[in-house]
Amino acid sequence: MRFRAGIQNISTFTKLVGSLSTLGNVAWLRMDDNDVRFTIIPEQGTQVWASVRDDHYLRRHALTLEIIFETYTIQSAAENNTINLEVPLQNLQRALRSAHNATSANIRLTKKENIPMLSLTIITNIQSSILANSGFDGATPTQIGQDGSHHANESEAGFGDDLRESSIGFTNRQERETTITQDIPVRVLAMASVEGIHQPRCREPDVHIVLPQLMQLKSISDRFTKLALASKAGTSVRSGFNDRIGPKLEMSANMHGCLKLKLKTDAMNITSTWTGLFNPELDPDHVGGEQGVAEHRSTKMRELGDSDGSSEEGWATVRIDGRDWSRVLSVGRLGGKVIACEYLRLRR
Numbered sequence: 001m002r003f004r005a006g007i008q009n010i011s012t013f014t015k016l017v018g019s020l021s022t023l024g025n026v027a028w029l030r031m032d033d034n035d036v037r038f039t040i041i042p043e044q045g046t047q048v049w050a051s052v053r054d055d056h057y058l059r060r061h062a063l064t065l066e067i068i069f070e071t072y073t074i075q076s077a078a079e080n081n082t083i084n085l086e087v088p089l090q091n092l093q094r095a096l097r098s099a100h101n102a103t104s105a106n107i108r109l110t111k112k113e114n115i116p117m118l119s120l121t122i123i124t125n126i127q128s129s130i131l132a133n134s135g136f137d138g139a140t141p142t143q144i145g146q147d148g149s150h151h152a153n154e155s156e157a158g159f160g161d162d163l164r165e166s167s168i169g170f171t172n173r174q175e176r177e178t179t180i181t182q183d184i185p186v187r188v189l190a191m192a193s194v195e196g197i198h199q200p201r202c203r204e205p206d207v208h209i210v211l212p213q214l215m216q217l218k219s220i221s222d223r224f225t226k227l228a229l230a231s232k233a234g235t236s237v238r239s240g241f242n243d244r245i246g247p248k249l250e251m252s253a254n255m256h257g258c259l260k261l262k263l264k265t266d267a268m269n270i271t272s273t274w275t276g277l278f279n280p281e282l283d284p285d286h287v288g289g290e291q292g293v294a295e296h297r298s299t300k301m302r303e304l305g306d307s308d309g310s311s312e313e314g315w316a317t318v319r320i321d322g323r324d325w326s327r328v329l330s331v332g333r334l335g336g337k338v339i340a341c342e343y344l345r346l347r348r
Contacts, residue, residue, distance in 0.1 A: 001075070001076045001077070001083060001109065001188075002073065002074065002075040002076070002108075002109065003031060003073070003074045003075075003083055003108060003109040004071075004073045004074075004106065004107070004108040004109070005069040005070075005071060005072045005073070005106060005107055005108070006069060006070035006071040006072075006104070006105070006106045007068065007069060007070065007099070007105040007106060007107060008068070008069065008070035009067055009068050010096060010099045010100065010102065010105055011100070012067060012068055013068045013096060014093065014096040014097060014099075014100070016038075016050070016052075016068075017038075017089055017092050017093045017096060018093050019330055019331040020038055020040060020048060020050060020089055021089040021090055021093050022327050022330040022331075023040050023042070023045070023046060023048050023327050023328065023330075024040035024042050024048070024089065025088065025089060025090060026040075026086055026087065026088055026089065027039060027040050027048075027086075027087050027089050028040075028041070028084065028085075028086060028087075028189065028194065028197075029084070029085040029086070029087045029186075030082065030083075030084050030085075030194070031074055031082070031083045031084075031085075032074065032080040032081055032082040032083070033074065033080050033081050034065075034080070035051055035052070036051070036052040036065065036069075037049065037050065037051045037052070038050045038051075038087075039197075041197070045321075045324045045327070046324050046327070046328050047200060049199045052065055052067075052068055052069075071106075078191055082191070083109065083188075084188070084189035084190075084191065084193075084194050085109075085116075085118070085186045085187065085188060085189065086186060086187040086189055087118065087184070087186050088184065088185070088186075091184045091185075092118065092120075092184050095120045095182040095184055096120065098120075098122065098180065098182065099120065099122040099124075101124060102122035102123060102124045103123050103124060103125060103177075104122070104123045105120065105121065105122040105123070106120075106121050107119065107120050107121075108121075109186075110183075112183060115185055116185070116186050116187065116188050117183040117184060117185055117186065118183070118184045118186050119181055119182070119183050119184075120181065120182045120183075120184070121179060121180070121181045122179070122180050122181075123177060123178070123179050123180075124177075124178055124180065125176070125177050125178075204287070204296065204297055204298075205297070205298060205316070206297050206298060206301055206316035207253045207254060207255055207279075207298055207301055207315075207316040208279060208280060208282075208298055209253045209255075209257070209259060209277055209278070209279050209280075210277055210278040210279075210280065211259070211277070212259065212274050212277060214329050214331070215329075217261070217329060218326060218329035218330070220261060220272050221249060221261060221322065221325055221326055221329060222322075222326050224247075224249055224261065224263040224270060224272075224322065225247055225249070225322030225323060225326060227263065227268065227270070228247030228249075228263055228265055228322060229247060231265050231266075231267045231268065232247065232265075247263070247265075247321075247322045247323075248319045248320065248321065248322065249261060249262065249263055249319070249320050249321075249322045249325060250262040250263070250264065250317060250318075250319050250320075251317070251318055251319075251320055252315045252316065252317040252318075253315070253316060254301065254304075254305045254309065254314045254315050254316070255279050255298055255301045255302035255304075255305070255314060256279070256302070256305050256306060256307040256309070256314070257275060257276050257277040257278060257279060257307060258273065258274065258275050258277065258305075258307070258308075258309035259273070259274040259277055260272070260273050260274075260309070260315075273309055275307065275308060275309060279298075279302075282296060282298065282299075301314050301316065302314070
């Protein structure tokens with residue numbers, strides 16, 4: 001079982017892992033010849049199925065292997081060289097952060113003392129005077145040997161991972177090119193333990209729309225959630241309100257570029273409306289050709305309503321948990337202004 005990849009876009013990879021970590025602590029990482037997929041399935045809340053693929057169609061619409069990985073090699077006895085791992089996301093995110101200013105980086109599956117590890121190795125240029133005074137990145141204390149090499153204090157490696165550091169040359173008297181390896185313990189999952197887990201199937205959407213800026217949408221959603229929680233605080237004992245169940249927000253959209261976010265309680269009724277948003281055109285290859293487009297539910301919904309949102313027809317509506325929705329919107333760090341998605345699945 002082998003896996004090795006050179007990382008050419010550390011920033012994007014770090015943002016992806018950071019976005020996923022807001023939704024869960026542990027991810028199922030499934031890798032094969034053409035696909036790297038992170039899956040989070042919590043006991044309660046939103047499931048995440050995030051794929052980085054080698055796919056011609058997706059190169060125009062989503063993350064591809066080439067965007068993150070410079071080289072990609074995988075080998076196993078399973079079909080399509082599939083490898084399944086259980087990965088602690090926060091540990092992986094911390095390791096990737098240390099590679100922010102690296103000149104090169106790669107990640108590989110290895111084993112240390114019979115424990116499987118994802119080893120992130122980075123090469124970076126750092127000032128030797130800084131190393132002597134404060135240690136690498138101010139996070140992991142280092143010791144300088146007589147031969148000029150550096151050795152990490154493993155007991156203070158930050159999050160229990162093994163951190164190894166070795167000098168591989170000098171560019172001048174002040175700068176040192178250093179290789180740093182961080183090992184993230186993982187668990188190898190047998191194919192039998194994950195073969196029954198499948199991505200949820202959703203029917204074709206009634207409406208598909210590109211969301212406004214996610215950070216703006218998150219700010220308003222959080223404000224609505226706080227107002228709902230505040231209104232519940234005084235009546236939680238009398239009404240039996242469960243604080244672990246977040247307040248419900250109502251989100252609606254139509255095929256004329258309109259989106260509404262609504263909070264309705266006994267004490268208040270607040271709505272925020274966006275207009276002029278974009279409704280992407282359907283790809284005939286994915287809905288059964290031109291006839292499939294003509295018969296699609298969203299095409300029929302486009303015939304209803306209007307662009308200013310004043311009509312009550314042509315809207316698709318879903319109720320969402322406010323706190324869970326806020327965590328989902330944290331993926332805005334991956335694309336600050338807009339999320340590019342083929343469909344926003346809104347059901348009546």
